[in-house]
Amino acid sequence: MDPSPIALPYFDALLASLEAGDPDLELAFGRHVHWGYWENPRTATQTAADFGAAAEHLTQAVYRAAQVTEGDRVLDVGCGFGGTIASLNENFQQLELTGLNIDPRQLERARQQVRPQHQNSITFVEGNACALPFADHSFDRVLAVECIFHFPDRRQFFQEALRVLKPGGRLALSDFVPTPLLLPLIQLNRAIVKDPGFYGQVQSACTLADYRALAQSVGLTVAVEQDITRNTLPTYDYLWQLGTAMKPVDWSAWSQTATIALVSRLALLQYLILGFAKPC
Numbered sequence: 001m002d003p004s005p006i007a008l009p010y011f012d013a014l015l016a017s018l019e020a021g022d023p024d025l026e027l028a029f030g031r032h033v034h035w036g037y038w039e040n041p042r043t044a045t046q047t048a049a050d051f052g053a054a055a056e057h058l059t060q061a062v063y064r065a066a067q068v069t070e071g072d073r074v075l076d077v078g079c080g081f082g083g084t085i086a087s088l089n090e091n092f093q094q095l096e097l098t099g100l101n102i103d104p105r106q107l108e109r110a111r112q113q114v115r116p117q118h119q120n121s122i123t124f125v126e127g128n129a130c131a132l133p134f135a136d137h138s139f140d141r142v143l144a145v146e147c148i149f150h151f152p153d154r155r156q157f158f159q160e161a162l163r164v165l166k167p168g169g170r171l172a173l174s175d176f177v178p179t180p181l182l183l184p185l186i187q188l189n190r191a192i193v194k195d196p197g198f199y200g201q202v203q204s205a206c207t208l209a210d211y212r213a214l215a216q217s218v219g220l221t222v223a224v225e226q227d228i229t230r231n232t233l234p235t236y237d238y239l240w241q242l243g244t245a246m247k248p249v250d251w252s253a254w255s256q257t258a259t260i261a262l263v264s265r266l267a268l269l270q271y272l273i274l275g276f277a278k279p280c
């Protein structure tokens, strides 16, 4: 198996556990590798199956923000194990689906897991979100589910997404977005902590105002701003349960996740779904 060109310790751990046949991780993270969405957070049951279902709901919320319709050409950037492509493949017809990822190990699993149906076509491509290997005006929709914080540069990704979108096309993504109050803490943390830790390199200092300015400067219109923070909070209870069951406990994973949980519960960090439209 080819190594990943970027350091993603959480994917190293996940791939090893999936390969070892961990049934709970297969249910929770075997398809999607992102937070869950609970319409009513009180209904969360902290089981792997419940978490897997909530992760599927989050994916659907992101592609609803992109207004995917039958026959579209859809690019899913940072496609993980192909879960978003799998969901689109199950729920739509005649889509031309392309999943792009920088990590060949994830693409290998995606190719094994996802087979086209409903007259859809599926291609998985290795590449970098900031240098998309596609011609101008190739796609109706571009998606980026919970991955933009890993990309080398948000502006470069937005410019690339705009370039590959057809006129009238849409980009939708989900991201952890700090409120301005959190920015000094993020900067302090960056200055003190040099090891990126369990989640690898993460750029988490893009506020909603930054997103609006970025969209405007590249020529995209903001179409959707959906705050789903409260719907994602049961994720932290599930991750807490997973983390404490691990022997030995991974302290890097534990402390990073506990910090994200705390600032999310304090409403300093929002989980947003954002949609953008390219002018016709």
Ligand SMILES: C[S@@+](CC[C@H](N)C(=O)[O-])C[C@H]1O[C@@H](n2cnc3c(N)ncnc32)[C@H](O)[C@@H]1O
Pocket: 006, 008, 031, 032, 033, 034, 077, 078, 079, 080, 081, 082, 083, 084, 100, 101, 102, 103, 106, 127, 128, 129, 130, 144, 145, 146, 147, 150, 151, 152
């Ligand atoms: C949290 S995972 C989300 C995966 C998938 N979108 C999902 O929701 O299941 C982040 C993903 O971003 C990918 N990624 C990180 N940097 C990338 C880059 N520069 N270009 C393309 N993909 C990248 C990682 O390999 C990983 O699959």
